[in-house]
Amino acid sequence: MKIIKLTGIVELLSGLHIGGGDDTMKIGGIDNGVIKDVNTDNPYIPGSSLKGKMRSLLEMSHRLVYLPSANGSPFNSKLLEEVPKEKRESALTLLKLFGNGKIDENFNELTRISVGDCSLVKVEGQTVSEAKYENVIDRKSGTASNPRQTERVPAGVKFAFDIRIKVLDGDNEEELKKMVEDGLDLIQIDYLGGNGSRGYGRVNFIDRKWE
Numbered sequence: 001m002k003i004i005k006l007t008g009i010v011e012l013l014s015g016l017h018i019g020g021g022d023d024t025m026k027i028g029g030i031d032n033g034v035i036k037d038v039n040t041d042n043p044y045i046p047g048s049s050l051k052g053k054m055r056s057l058l059e060m061s062h063r064l065v066y067l068p069s070a071n072g073s074p075f076n077s078k079l080l081e082e083v084p085k086e087k088r089e090s091a092l093t094l095l096k097l098f099g100n101g102k103i104d105e106n107f108n109e110l111t112r113i114s115v116g117d118c119s120l121v122k123v124e125g126q127t128v129s130e131a132k133y134e135n136v137i138d139r140k141s142g143t144a145s146n147p148r149q150t151e152r153v154p155a156g157v158k159f160a161f162d163i164r165i166k167v168l169d170g171d172n173e174e175e176l177k178k179m180v181e182d183g184l185d186l187i188q189i190d191y192l193g194g195n196g197s198r199g200y201g202r203v204n205f206i207d208r209k210w211e
Helices: 047-061 077-082 085-098 173-189
Strands: 002-012 113-115 130-137 144-152 158-167 203-210
Touching: 002 173, 047 085, 047 113, 047 173, 077 085, 085 173, 158 173, 173 203
Parallel strands: none
Antiparallel strands: 002 158, 002 203, 113 158, 130 144
């Protein structure tokens, strides 16, 4: 076995919101804060958010979410028989990479991927948090209602990412690497985090380097 690593930078092209789960009411404050490191109070991108978005987009790209028995659940080994033969190899690569998520005595592959939290690349004097006002428009009156403040990390901020893959005997290393790269490319043309339909979460993955 060997472990390979992909590093690089997540560059924000628009404001990013990944919620911090703060359920404390603050009068006059932010209604919907971003997740932050408890030690530095800096925002970060959880590895679980990046990994989950990669997997969901790859499953859509390979049409694995449209299988008859999928019912909206993540793709798993018990659905392999429903995958067309010409796509089965890539489906198997996805399961090896991200894990099965289903108890299956006939499929005992070790999850290959490990996605670290993306830490803030600090720039002196750079603002790393902004409050964006949002509301709902009443369709009859045309007036705004339910105003709220959502915290975002503004465009221009950068984070460092670190993705590692275990390559086991018999694995196709290039296929594993290609699937990771494809997952990042899909996020670039979609979005990361919440409120993507409102233009949040546009990102680029730059300075990618395999080690």
